[in-house]
Amino acid sequence: MSKTPEGSGGGAPVVKPPAYRDPRVRAIAFQVLTVVVLVWFFWMIFQNTLHNMESRGITTGFGFLDRAAGFGILMSLIPYDETMTYGRTFIVGLLNTLMVSILGIILATILGFLLGIARLSKNWLIAKIALVYVETLRNIPLLLQIFFWYIAVLRSLPSPKQSLGIGTSAFLNNRGLYIPAPVTESGFGVVLLVLAAAIVGVWFMARWAKARQMATGQPFPTFLAGLGIIIGAPLLTFLVLGVPMSLDYPALKGFNFIGGTRIIPELMALLTALTMYTATFIAEIVRSGIQAVSHGQTEAANSLGLKTGTTLRLIVIPQAMRVIIPPLTSQYLNLTKNSSLATAIGYPDLVSVFMGTTLNQTGQAVEIVAMTMAVYLAISLIISGLMNWYNKSMALKER
Amino acid sequence: MNKMIAALAGVAAAGIFATGSAQAAETLDAVKGRGELVCGVSTGLPGFSVPDDKGAWTGIDVDTCRAVAAAVLGDANKVKFVPLTAKERFTALQSGEIDMLSRNTTWTATRDTSLGLNFAGVNYYDGQGFMVMKSLGVKSAKELSGASVCIQSGTTTELNLADYFRLNGMEYSSVVFDTSDQTIQGFEAGRCDMLTSDQSQLYSLRTKLPDPSAAMVLPEVISKEPLGPVVRQGDDEWFNIVKWSLFAMVNAEEFGITSANVDEMKDSKDPNVGRLLGTQDELGPQMGLDKEWAYNIVKQVGNYSEMFERTVGMGSPLEIARGLNALWSNGGIMYAPPAR
Numbered sequence: 098m099s100k101t102p103e104g105s106g107g108g109a110p111v112v113k114p115p116a117y118r119d120p121r122v123r124a125i126a127f128q129v130l131t132v133v134v135l136v137w138f139f140w141m142i143f144q145n146t147l148h149n150m151e152s153r154g155i156t157t158g159f160g161f162l163d164r165a166a167g168f169g170i171l172m173s174l175i176p177y178d179e180t181m182t183y184g185r186t187f188i189v190g191l192l193n194t195l196m197v198s199i200l201g202i203i204l205a206t207i208l209g210f211l212l213g214i215a216r217l218s219k220n221w222l223i224a225k226i227a228l229v230y231v232e233t234l235r236n237i238p239l240l241l242q243i244f245f246w247y248i249a250v251l252r253s254l255p256s257p258k259q260s261l262g263i264g265t266s267a268f269l270n271n272r273g274l275y276i277p278a279p280v281t282e283s284g285f286g287v288v289l290l291v292l293a294a295a296i297v298g299v300w301f302m303a304r305w306a307k308a309r310q311m312a313t314g315q316p317f318p319t320f321l322a323g324l325g326i327i328i329g330a331p332l333l334t335f336l337v338l339g340v341p342m343s344l345d346y347p348a349l350k351g352f353n354f355i356g357g358t359r360i361i362p363e364l365m366a367l368l369t370a371l372t373m374y375t376a377t378f379i380a381e382i383v384r385s386g387i388q389a390v391s392h393g394q395t396e397a398a399n400s401l402g403l404k405t406g407t408t409l410r411l412i413v414i415p416q417a418m419r420v421i422i423p424p425l426t427s428q429y430l431n432l433t434k435n436s437s438l439a440t441a442i443g444y445p446d447l448v449s450v451f452m453g454t455t456l457n458q459t460g461q462a463v464e465i466v467a468m469t470m471a472v473y474l475a476i477s478l479i480i481s482g483l484m485n486w487y488n489k490s491m492a493l494k495e496r
Numbered sequence: 497m498n499k500m501i502a503a504l505a506g507v508a509a510a511g512i513f514a515t516g517s518a519q520a521a522e523t524l525d526a527v528k529g530r531g532e533l534v535c536g537v538s539t540g541l542p543g544f545s546v547p548d549d550k551g552a553w554t555g556i557d558v559d560t561c562r563a564v565a566a567a568v569l570g571d572a573n574k575v576k577f578v579p580l581t582a583k584e585r586f587t588a589l590q591s592g593e594i595d596m597l598s599r600n601t602t603w604t605a606t607r608d609t610s611l612g613l614n615f616a617g618v619n620y621y622d623g624q625g626f627m628v629m630k631s632l633g634v635k636s637a638k639e640l641s642g643a644s645v646c647i648q649s650g651t652t653t654e655l656n657l658a659d660y661f662r663l664n665g666m667e668y669s670s671v672v673f674d675t676s677d678q679t680i681q682g683f684e685a686g687r688c689d690m691l692t693s694d695q696s697q698l699y700s701l702r703t704k705l706p707d708p709s710a711a712m713v714l715p716e717v718i719s720k721e722p723l724g725p726v727v728r729q730g731d732d733e734w735f736n737i738v739k740w741s742l743f744a745m746v747n748a749e750e751f752g753i754t755s756a757n758v759d760e761m762k763d764s765k766d767p768n769v770g771r772l773l774g775t776q777d778e779l780g781p782q783m784g785l786d787k788e789w790a791y792n793i794v795k796q797v798g799n800y801s802e803m804f805e806r807t808v809g810m811g812s813p814l815e816i817a818r819g820l821n822a823l824w825s826n827g828g829i830m831y832a833p834p835a836r
């Protein structure tokens with residue numbers, strides 16, 4: 098291919114081969130064909146499965162999604178009651194899965210980074226504590242940890258009637274943590290608008306500060322100033338508008354507290370276990386990432402007179418990120434998939450609600466498991482996609 | 497969950513490769529060929545199906561399987577028990593992983609008509625009830641508005657509960673667990689004010705508490721729960737065998753045949769007894785079985801009363817009275833069509 102065909106050197110007209118002999122066209126054609134055949138193949142399997150199940154007297158199809166579910170769900174981020182449809186139970190379960198996964202990813206990342214850095218600390222005690230933490234928790238099966246937190250926490254908490262009061266308006270008991278719920282009043286929208294404006298403003302400020310530092314070398318306290326604006330501006334608006342929000346306080350009524358917001362013990366236990374377990378892996382990834390940055394970099398930074406914190410933030414971490422991100426992605430994927438262990442302690446995630454109760458009430462296993470698998474696949478692909486994009490933006494810019 | 501996916505793959509595979517119509521007689525031949533009956537039971541529910549520390553299973557659902565093995569293979573011990581959670585049970589049967597399901601399963605219209613399964617009778621008439629800690633100071637389920645309820649996933653219990661509370665204008669929040677062990681643990685740890693399940697199972701689960709006398713079962717029964725064995729739809733021969741194995745035990749009780757006197761009963765002049773035990777008629781061969789089929793059941797497993805008393809009745813830790821499960825002639829509704 099790379100050789101010039103004989104005779105084409107001397108200014109002879111280049112003969113374009115017919116399309117079917119053009120290797121590029123052929124390659125694309127074959128790929129398209131493969132995809133079509135594969136799609137057709139799986140479609141046939143799917144159809145045939147449904148058809149055969151039908152003839153064995155097993156109901157098939159997605160009609161069940163519109164039927165009333167008839168069962169209650171412990172926790173829902175959107176309005177839900179048992180008169181709503183099976184389709185709705187899918188959304189409720191999905192949102193619960195997403196919530197615990199996202200919170201878990203954020204918390205595990207923070208804890209993992211702290212631990213990873215602590216592992217490398219020059220302080221003997223801190224380094225050893227981090228080491229023991231990582232080595233123990235990483236080697237205990239996650240399911241056991243989830244049970245531990247659930248049963249240990251539940252057993253040590255009092256019943257609703259003997260709730261522990263935190264201040265006068267928050268309560269902790271074995272039904273969960275009850276806190277006052279904010280109820281927004283008219284005018285709160287303005288506060289949100291100011292918040293949005295502040296975020297945009299700070300973004301521009303950060304750009305300006307960076308440009309100035311590049312040009313003049315003068316640093317600007319972007320972080321503190323930005324934080325001040327993002328918190329201060331909406332807070333000021335909030336106060337000026339006369340506090341457009343009231344609180345709905347939880348109160349003991351009958352067996353349980355009514356009102357307020359409740360954080361159920363299932364969520365606390367699952368989130369704690371997922372965070373503490375996944376953080377150990379992230380800690381190791383961070384440690385190896387930092388160690389992969391050659392020591393000369395740190396020495397060079399030191400000799401320029403940069404402080405340790407600044408060295409870490411500006412020199413070491415950005416370079417370590419390139420090593421950290423790919424394995425970090427798979428930890429995020431693991432955490433999301435591990436969140437399905439929720440079923441064991443009754444946290445109403447997608448697997449528990451939809452692949453559990455809904456499946457059993459309707460019996461439509463193939464459809465429901467297919468939908469659930471599609472969701473996990475989609476979540477995984479989205480996480481991978483986002484992380485790849487982030488990785489690209491962090492990667493060495495070759496100039 | 498892994499088992500669930502495996503079983504599901506089975507269903508899908510069966511769906512992909514099957515020719516469409518369900519093949520008759522395949523189960524009986526498979527069981528005979530294998531020399532062993534594969535029976536789906538619970539993961540551990542004292543009185544119904546529970547393994548002891550040596551792995552030997554006992555319970556009324558277990559005995560139902562053993563009766564079928566006695567009828568088909570002549571040996572009640574040739575059974576392999578597969579423990580299944582409420583969620584896994586129907587998939588395991590549909591996929592052919594088990595030959596029959598005997599796992600305190602309620603006969604409902606949806607299950608009977610849309611899952612490609614058939615219920616082969618009722619071995620225990622039950623109803624849903626509530627269990628609370630005595631310290632809660634509640635005497636009736638009507639006082640339970642606002643309560644938290646521990647419940648097992650994938651059961652009729654979940655649906656009945658929602659209906660009952662809605663009908664009575666009461667609030668509740670349910671905490672849904674996978675297995676009965678987890679459910680009772682949650683209840684014990686104080687996560688819920690009450691646990692709800694079929695009433696017999698409440699008595700059974702109560703025996704798992706460290707102090708069973710601290711809990712009590714409320715008087716309300718909020719549903720009908722006829723529990724019985726289930727087989728795949730489309731294999732009528734197998735359906736008949738399971739159905740009549742159960743009927744044989746009920747009929748044996750009615751005619752006074754027990755495991756102790758079955759040998760003498762073979763000489764009985766009562767034609768009903770003779771027909772059942774294969775001395776005067778040959779019911780067995782009509783079903784594809786040996787003519788000793790019912791003799792083997794009664795000899796090795798006993799009649800319905802023996803099975804009941806040993807597993808859940810007065811001879812067991814559960815001490816449940818016969819109640820609805822007494823013979824029709826004794827004021828109950830346990831009734832078998834004539835064996836002739």
Ligand SMILES: N[C@@H](CCC(=O)N[C@@H](CS)C(=O)NCC(=O)O)C(=O)O
Pocket residue numbers: 537538539540541580581582600601602647648650651652653674675676677679692693694697721723
């Ligand atoms: N009869 C009801 C309920 C059956 C059921 O699963 N009950 C629970 C009691 S909490 C049980 O037997 N669990 C035993 C296990 O998980 O193996 C049904 O068929 O849906």
